[in-house]
Amino acid sequence: MIFLKKAQEMDKKYIYQHIYEEIKENILNGRLKPGEKLPPKRTLAEHLNVSINSVMNAYEQLLAEGYIYTVERKGYFVEKITQFINVGNTNKPLLADDLKESIHDKDGWLSLSHMNSNISLFPFKEWMKCQQKAIENHKSELSEIIHPQGPYIVRKTISRLIYLNRGVVCEPEQVVFGAGTMSLIQQLMGMQDKNSIVAMECPGYSRLYHLLKSMEFDVHPIHLDDKGINIQEIEKSNVNFVFVTPSHQFPTGKIMPISRRIELLNWAAVSENRFIVEDDYDSEYKYETDNIPSLQSLDRNQRVIYLGTFSKTMLPGMRISYMVLPPDLLRKYRLHYSNFIQPCNTLNLFTLHYFIENGDYNRHLKRMNNHYETNRKILIKELNNRFGENIKIEDVPAGLHFLAHFKTDKSYEEIVNLANKEKLEVYTIKRFMYDKPYYQDGWVSLVIGFANIQANKIAEAIDRLHRILYKKEK
Structure with missing residues (x-):
């Protein structure tokens, strides 16, 4: 009889789990040999002073995981299992100290x-009403894998919103949703030639700089003058992608004047493979004067890729950002990401649609x-x-x-x-x-x-x- 604890020696969790664990351990450490027959269910149940059902459940779990096999009318037998290879010190801790995390205590900070961003004033009650409306109206869509760019109805709402608020001119088909600006940029640059040369504002968004470097692009830091990114430095370099934050330069806060915007657009217009990526990350906040129109709103040659986010205006943890692609890049995007699964939460996207449509967002x-x-x-x-x-x-x-x-x-x-x-x-x-x-x-x-x-x-x-x-x- 194999050695197992009897019922009175087991703690109060499910008895079949104890039987399962101990038989499994005996198989793995070699105490039970391949081909060895296990006791009949009734015999083992009487020996352990447990119900036959407990033994049966344990056997069935071992059978499902491949530890044992059954022969009709003969019983259960130990399966031949490949042994683990132990490499190095098996007594070392599971996780090294440099990989461990500690919870940041925010008390007193x-x-x-x-x-x-401040979420204390966020209208959660109105958001929940919109969420309930999304559930009621979009049950079928919530049960499906949605369009890779996001639901059309939500893209239509976004295209109208950014036209009214930022002057962005686009069709719903050009909008692509993503779980954060960085993931959208990763998609955008993932379909570009690796020989592409990228220009970035310096100082600028360091996370983006390191992302592009990790993707093995040649990244040129371009310094700022009193109007923003230095156009002379761009023209001297052989770049074909320029990343800018013209409405509120990050982190200096400079607002790019119309003269520099036109210079930048003219630089892009003279070559088919030149593009400007406009990150409009917190442009919704403008004090004392009206909002400044987006760079994309001035683009006459389809050279601006527009990026926006709801992280600054709503909840950073919601992770809803969007990208507006020029038609030629949209065609390339659809070919490159035909099997892509939209990463944003579908319910949140439909909720956002109603939140905007109801006027709650504005x-x-x-x-x-x-x-x-x-x-x-x-x-x-x-x-x-x-x-x-x-x-x-x-x-x-x-x-x-x-x-x-x-x-x-x-x-x-x-x-x-x-x-x-x-x-x-x-x-x-x-x-x-x-x-x-x-x-x-x-x-x-x-x-x-x-x-x-x-x-x-x-x-x-x-x-x-x-x-x-x-x-x-x-």
């Missing part, structure tokens, strides 16, 4: 991050514009009052962040370390440079976000920032 956007404008003004006033002549703010009334330069003897590395000690989330310009520091000679530059800090916490955040930049270490 304040945020001046450019990456966050009402929320207007409310958040007012809220962020108030926060921005309070923050800039507090910074100027506290730092005086030791601060220079790039005061562009747009977006959810601005660039500020501080006179200090602290290095960028010291600032990062001290910010962690002070529990203040803030980012330096060094994070967004690819080749050289942005400012030197006793000045540092910080990207100051104001979306996820309460107005009554701004003064405390500025106090912490002041200590970071000027407090002497003991």
